[in-house]
Amino acid sequence: MLDPAEINSQADLIERTLQEIKGLVSLPEVYQKVRNLIDDPHSDIEHFVEVVASDPNLTVAVLRVANSAFFGFPGKIDSLSRAVNMLGIGQLHDLVLATSAIASLKLPNDIMPLKTFWRFSLFSAVLTRLLASQLKIPKSERLFVIGLLYEIGHLVLYAKHPELAKRAMELSRNNQELLHIAEQKLLGMHYGEIGAKLMAQWCLPAHFQDIVHYQPTPDLAPDQRRETALLHLVRACAEKYISGHMRAIEESVSADIWDILQLNAEQLAEAVEQALKAATEMEKLMFN
Template identity: 40%
Template sequence: MHLAQELVAYVDRLATLPDVYLKVRSALDDPDVSIAEVADVIATDPSLTAALLRLANSAFYGYARKIESIQRAVSLIGLEQVHDLVLATSVTAMFSGIRPQRMDMARFWRDSVRRGMLAREVARTLRGVSPERLFVSGLLADAGHLVMYVAVPDLMALVLDTPPGDGDTLPDVERRIIGCDFAEVGAALTAKWQLPVTFGVLIGAQLQPETAGDNAPAAALLNLVSAVATQAGDGSDYEYPLHHRSEALAGITRDEVEAVLPSVEAQMEMMMAVLANA
């Protein structure tokens, strides 16, 4: 049986985020940092610069005028949001070179983008929830599976080949066979990356959102969005386990989340293209 932290330690390729992200995060940790200083750090990486400008000029933000400089983009988008978008583009680049056996990476990435975009759009309708933070949390919500497929491929194959019992969910089977579930592993990965604590709390509590304390509404939203996005995807052997209190904790119904899905699907190709070139 394995602990989530053990699985993360096995995966060297996912152990460290790119230097440019670490430099951006270090700059943002300085309370006196200026927009120009953050823009200068981002500008040292041409691919990141291009990716952020594509995002800033996409329908994702919908600004009326074209944004032609990183400093202008940072000014308009905001420092915390820029951090989260730099993180999203950095993670995209890391995931692109990984091809674990028995994992459909094209489907994994499409499902991740759908979940992130849906989380962001729903979060925009609620108070006290950061849309960009939910976007990245949705993008990373299933990253634990990526670690598990790379670290223990034989055990994951056994999970996939095990017929679900009465009332079984995918995390139930994972805990029984591997010793931990994908949410635990995803949270351990964010800790390994030393991301802001909120990401680990949301991803780790997505299956039991009431355990997230003050972040319970956001964790419940992630649970609700993940259930809707999984159902809208290309299919899975298991249904994503919707928690019975997610609607009440998040303050929104599943029907209301599903109503947002068509607008997300309409923008999927745009976002896939933007992130693919990150």
């Protein structure tokens, strides 16, 4: 039995980390510039191109993603201006946000190397978008970035409180329970809530925050139920196909997920196969 005082102490520690987040985990200047341009009614596409061009790493990432088979744009895109035009401001924002957020934190290799975290996140993002499109969930392209960022709470734990993260993993293994349940017992909150609080600090859209918050517990989601259920299922798939967990997907998800999504095992298997191929290609583009 965990000591309630210890749980409260650890919850307070996480809260203090999140309250000080601007000093601990701040998004790079390039992202802030993109956000400012989005809020500026007088900005045009060339202003966005100038901001991306000011960051060589981001320029390479944008060109590589625009040329990936996943987006399927015709012909080779060899100019930054065309890449930004083809991706659109919304997807450019999401790409800058995701790469900035994940790059802002340094992961200890004994918990999860950054490349492994990216592999998990890319697969999740691709599978989320594929399934959202297949299920005709509105604005399926915006779910791509939520799939990239829904593990951001774990990123905070791994980077800022690695010993607590390890204790939660050990508790999960010993009790044979899902990780978010162990985190709730140990920390007084799980990674979904931590991630949502961080997104609030970054002033990200409220529906991003809600989906990430309730993704581990979709039954409690007050709204965005299909989107939240979808991310819940996607994470179970990522644990199985990327992390190699032996637990069957059916044992890792809420029982009513299939009814909420109106999805069958054959549809999921086909989408997983496509996502594995697309995510592998995107990973090569981003890291090679």
